[in-house]
Amino acid sequence: MEALLKLLSDNVAGYGSLASPLQYLLPMVLASLCCIALVALFPIVAVYAERKVAAHMQDRLGPMRVGGWHGWAQTIADGIKLLLKEDIIPSEADRVLFKLAPLVVFAGGFASLVVLPFGASVIVSDLNIGVLYVVAISSLGVVGIIMAGWASNNKYALFGGMRAAAQIVSYEIPAVMAILTVVIPVGSLSTQEIVRAQEGGWLGIGNWFIFKPVTAVAFLVYYLASLAEVNRTPFDIPEAESELVAGYHTEYSGMRFAFFMLAEYVNMFVVSAIGATLFLGGWNSPVFGGPVAFMLKSVALVFVQFWLRWTLPRLRVDQLMYVSWKVLLPASFVLVILAGALAVR
Amino acid sequence: MKEYFRDIFQSIWTVLLGMKITWKHLFTRACTMQYPDQRWVLPERSRMRLFNKIEDCIGCGQCVRACPVDCIYMTTEKRTKDEAPVFASDGTPIKLRVTQFDIDMSLCCYCNLCTYPCPTHCLVMTPEYEFAVYSKQDFLYRFAKDKPVAPPKPAHHTPVPEPAK
Numbered sequence A: 001m002e003a004l005l006k007l008l009s010d011n012v013a014g015y016g017s018l019a020s021p022l023q024y025l026l027p028m029v030l031a032s033l034c035c036i037a038l039v040a041l042f043p044i045v046a047v048y049a050e051r052k053v054a055a056h057m058q059d060r061l062g063p064m065r066v067g068g069w070h071g072w073a074q075t076i077a078d079g080i081k082l083l084l085k086e087d088i089i090p091s092e093a094d095r096v097l098f099k100l101a102p103l104v105v106f107a108g109g110f111a112s113l114v115v116l117p118f119g120a121s122v123i124v125s126d127l128n129i130g131v132l133y134v135v136a137i138s139s140l141g142v143v144g145i146i147m148a149g150w151a152s153n154n155k156y157a158l159f160g161g162m163r164a165a166a167q168i169v170s171y172e173i174p175a176v177m178a179i180l181t182v183v184i185p186v187g188s189l190s191t192q193e194i195v196r197a198q199e200g201g202w203l204g205i206g207n208w209f210i211f212k213p214v215t216a217v218a219f220l221v222y223y224l225a226s227l228a229e230v231n232r233t234p235f236d237i238p239e240a241e242s243e244l245v246a247g248y249h250t251e252y253s254g255m256r257f258a259f260f261m262l263a264e265y266v267n268m269f270v271v272s273a274i275g276a277t278l279f280l281g282g283w284n285s286p287v288f289g290g291p292v293a294f295m296l297k298s299v300a301l302v303f304v305q306f307w308l309r310w311t312l313p314r315l316r317v318d319q320l321m322y323v324s325w326k327v328l329l330p331a332s333f334v335l336v337i338l339a340g341a342l343a344v345r
Numbered sequence B: 001m002k003e004y005f006r007d008i009f010q011s012i013w014t015v016l017l018g019m020k021i022t023w024k025h026l027f028t029r030a031c032t033m034q035y036p037d038q039r040w041v042l043p044e045r046s047r048m049r050l051f052n053k054i055e056d057c058i059g060c061g062q063c064v065r066a067c068p069v070d071c072i073y074m075t076t077e078k079r080t081k082d083e084a085p086v087f088a089s090d091g092t093p094i095k096l097r098v099t100q101f102d103i104d105m106s107l108c109c110y111c112n113l114c115t116y117p118c119p120t121h122c123l124v125m126t127p128e129y130e131f132a133v134y135s136k137q138d139f140l141y142r143f144a145k146d147k148p149v150a151p152p153k154p155a156h157h158t159p160v161p162e163p164a165k
């Protein structure tokens, strides 16, 4: 945003003579418009990509009709369909919470975009506690999910909401621990600082944290935990369709349901982008740096999420808790201690 | 303790193995057939919609008797002596005028038993299988054109389009 402000004041004549709140407001609005565009477009592309990847992994073709070439307009058509659908609120539902829940879930994902370092100067706001901010703000989604489950007044939805709460809270700990192993050597919570710490090295990738012994394992821990945090298979028990209909969004229809979908895909992108920032060198790249490299890395991680989803069956609830509390958590503790030992050495 | 680490190692290993399999399938050819654009090559003598070439039907009723579900409805009337003699295309004289020859395709079980006894081979199975209709009544195919109860629905051989490669 600072870069945008500078760009505006350098290139637009008379920009400096505007009232100073306006000077700051304009780049803010522009930056958030960019984020909204990303948030609106990414799920459209990602849903299409996921359906295609899923189909081809199962030797099918996936959507092939809408829009002509390989059904490229399928998601757009689905979005329009969802917009036009009847908006149903169950008569016994808690109306206020029911309406608010999708927005809270969505806001949690959307607000995380603020600190994603797309490029050296392409970042909405380089908070000095960026990583902490993401961890905190993305937990907002859980509140929304519980709200949705509770407000629907439906036992499946409530089960889904409770499972989501249990799952996300338990997986948050290993995820944060894994993030800590990166924060300790860098000594900063700012996402830009972390990316800068990974510059250079052998072939331009040697300093990426994924190529260092302790943080490489931490990446694995983080990735697994992040899968659980965004409710993706094999950790998608909050919306296990074979047991819970659709989990917490069972009662939602139309655009409110679309918001949950949107939030799910935005969250997928956010956790992948954080993974790319912390472990894969962010916008650093030996060939071309900047937003393109960053997006490529994030999208690659999102692809692995698809890949895992269509490979693995869903875990049982107790297995899920086992993985978190008995495997990931001890592992992440050991990693943090090792990272600390390496840092003081 | 040993078991614990072995389990972890094994689960990671099996996940990787599974991912290898799905990766392989990502690049295998899809087996989906894009139906209206591509079609199966039908086997020879496929049994789909029935067709009666009514000009050749001598009204013998063999097919009606053979049908296990009684879904062929036929009425005939005798042709008078003064009428000019008519013959089926194989030369069999037609002594009865078929006034009604209806087949209810919604009841038909496609057993093909009716076509074998037909002496003039006028009742045949066609390879036409796309005949879904909105009303059950439309499944009643009326082949007798002399006195159609309702406008006759033409049952015709639709050539099967070349299946895409």
Ligand code: SF4
Binding pocket: B050, B066, B067, B068, B069, B070, B071, B072, B103, B107, B108, B109, B110, B111, B112, B113, B114, B115
């Ligand atoms: S195919 Fe079988 S069921 Fe159908 S009309 Fe002929 S004899 Fe009857």
Ligand code: SF4
Binding pocket: B052, B056, B057, B058, B059, B060, B061, B062, B063, B064, B117, B118, B119, B120, B121, B122, B123
């Ligand atoms: S068996 Fe053939 S000729 Fe005889 S009534 Fe049936 S269709 Fe007509």
